[in-house]
Amino acid sequence: MNRTPDQIPEQLNPRLPGGFNLPPFGIHQFLALIIVCVSLWALGVMWLAMQAAGQWVGSWQQDIHLHVYLDSSKSEQAQKLSASLSAIPHVESVRKISADEAAIWMRSWLENVGLEQKELAHRLPVSFELTLLKGQSEFIFSDIREVAERFGAQVNEDEINLAQAHQWLSQLSYFAGVASLMLALAMALIISNTLRMTLLARADEIHLMRLLGAREWFVRMPFILEGILLGAGAGVLAWLLLWPLVWTTSDWFTALQVDLSTWGLLLPLLFGGGLVGGLGSVIATARVVSSQSTS
C-alpha cells in the first residue's frame, strides 16, 4: 500500500548505507560466526590446557634440583666428583648433603618408621644436590650422567624425568603460540572471505557511493565494524562454551591441585577475536577496487 505524504512519519529509521551503519546480518555472517567461534574455542581449550600444565608443573619447576648418589664405600672420590659436577656448564652449584641431613630427610620421608638416625646415616650413600641454571642446555642431563658414571655414582632419574618434562612444556608452549598464530590467521581469512562475499553482493552500492563522492573510510567502515563485531562476538561465544568443559573436568583438575582461571580468558578471547575480525575485514576491504575509482 502506498502512503501519502501526510502519512509519512516524521521520525523514521531508513537503512542508509555507509559510515557506522552495519550491513544486514545474513547466513554468511552466521556461518562465519560459528566457524570462528569453534576456532576460538579450540584456542581457549589449548590455553586452558597450557594453564593447567603450567600450574601442575609449577609446583616444582621453580626449584629444580638433581641428586647424585655415591656409594659410601667410594667416599674418597666425593671431592673429585663434586668438582667434576661443578665443572659442567649450566650447573649453578653443587652441595654435598651431610649424612645427618640425609638421614633426617629419609626418616621424615619414611614417616619415622623405627629406624635409628645413626644407622641410617651410616647406610645412606654420599649425596650431592645440584642446582641448575635457568635455560638449561640440551645435553646437561647426559653430561651429569656421564660424570656420575665415571665415578660409579648414580643420578636420580625421576628428577631428571621431571626436569625434562619442564623442558618439553616450554617447547609445547612455543608450539601453542605458533598454533595460536596460525589459527588466528585462518580465522582472519574466514572473516575476510565472508566479508568479501558481502562486498561482492553489495558491489553496486559501493560503486555508487564512490561515484557520489563518498570517502573511503565511509565506504569501508561498515565492513570493518562488521568484521570486528563478528570476531568479538565469536570470542564471547567461545568463552561461554568453555564453561561446560571447565565444569565437567573440575574434579579431575582439583585432584591435580590445578585451579583454572576461565574468567582470565574473557578479555583475550574478546579482544583477540575483535583484532582477528578487524584484520580480516581490512584484508577484505583492501581489495575492493571500483572501476570508477578516482585514480
Add this chain to the structure above:
Amino acid sequence: MVCSYRCRMAHDQPLIHMQRVMLRYPTGKMALSGVTLDIFQGQFIYLVGESGAGKSSLLRMLYGGLRPSSGILNVQNTDMRAASEVRVRELRRRTGIIFQDHKLLNSRTVFENVALPLRVQGWKTKRLIPRVRKVLTYVGLADRLWSYPEALSGGEQQRVAIARAMTANPPVILADEPTGNLDIDTARRVLDYLMALNRQGTTVIMATHDLHLLESHPGRVVQLHAGSLAVGDL
C-alpha cells in the same frame, strides 16, 4: 582587446574549461581528441553525436571517472589531470549525476536511494528526511517513498534518478542519455524537470540522441563526432 578578455575571464570564469583535451583508453583507442570548450554557470548543454562519438567519455571525465590523457580540463576550479583523489571526491559531492542505466539500488527503497548523496555528505537522518521528501514531492513521487525501484516504471525510475542527482542541490548536473529508454511524452516530462532545475541556476550537461527534444526544450548544443568537437554552438 587582450585586457577585456582577461577582465572577462576574471569576472566570468567558466564553470568547466577544456583546452585541447585528449583522452586515450589503455587499449589505445582515442575517445576524445583536441576538445576545447567552455561551459558557464547556468547553461543547459546538449551533448549530441553518434554512438561512440565520445559523449559518455566526456561526461565521465567531468566527474573524475576518467582522467584526460593530455590538455587542460578544469571543472569547478579543479584541475582534473592533477587533482588528488580527495579533490575528485569533493568535486563529485558537488556534482549530480544521472546515469543512462539509472544505477538505482534495487535492494533499497526510493527514499533510501534519494537520500544516498546526502548520507555520503554526512547529513544526519533527521536532517535529510524533509529534504528527501521535498525533492521526491518535486518530481511527483511523494507517494512512492517506500517502493522499491523494480516496482516503478521506466519514467518513474528516471525521476528517482533525477531526484537523487538534485537532492544535494549541486551546481552541476550531468545526465547521460536520461531519456534514452523513455517514450516521447515521458522524455519530455523528464526534460521539464531538468529545465526547471536549470532555471533555478543549475548547470545541466546532458548527453542525448533525442534531437527532437531541442524543439520543445532549447539549449546550447555541443556536437561531437569521432571524439572531436564538430560544431560549437548551434
